[in-house]
């Protein structure tokens with residue numbers, strides 16, 4: 537029997553169970569239709585943003601579940617979820633690559649349709665920020681309850697479940713920085729340098745965000761360990 541002739545049995549309005557479960561009718565209606573395009577490349581621009589928001593929604597959910605495990609003292613289960621969340625960030629970093637093929641002249645047309653809309657308003661990234669803050673606080677509390685500092689943790693065994701979770705959080709933080717690096721690179725490729733974004737933020741202010749850390753104490757612990765091993769070292773500026 538051909539697959540197409542199987543009847544839909546799930547509740548919903550789609551013509552097939554696939555459409556009903558995946559809500560494809562609604563999903564595929566979420567992009568501007570060709571008659572409303574100011575430029576055909578709007579579809580690319582919208583899909584990259586919309587799909588990023590979906591992955592960020594998943595990331596937020598994974599981090600919330602990780603927080604629940606962390607609060608229950610289940611470091612191993614939390615670590616697995618943080619790793620999966622980092623994979624989602626890797627995927628949306630890959631998504632950015634295709635925007636390199638967006639000609640600046642095309643984006644200059646699309647930009648007029650964006651109003652004051654800016655990536656700073658991304659709900660996915662906003663929720664990610666709050667999720668990482670919650671995890672950071674919970675992890676610090678857990679260490680304090682065990683009378684451990686992050687540096688103590690890093691002096692211990694890398695196979696320790698808490699050490700492994702700390703490393704998963706650091707890897708996640710790195711993923712954010714890698715997304716920001718790629719985003720800055722793509723943004724300047726499309727709109728150039730020395731210009732303002734739609735939120736009137738200079739594009740050249742984006743690199744400063746790359747060094748921002750969501751789990752600062754875990755990075756500070758590394759610095760402290762390095763300083764302990766080479767107390768005489770003095771910071772030197774590297775010439776660009």
Ligand code: HEM
Pocket residue numbers: 584585588589632635638643653654655656658661716719722723724726727732733734735736737738739742745
């Ligand atoms: C052609 C592609 C893109 C360009 C030219 C671009 C440009 C910019 C610019 C200039 C800013 C600074 C704020 C402003 O004034 O708007 C910004 C911020 C931001 N954009 Fe984009 N962007 C692009 C694609 C994306 C995509 C696909 C996302 C995914 C959601 C995104 C998310 C963000 C976020 C979260 C910020 C806040 C800064 C940060 O957290 O690092 N952008 N973007």
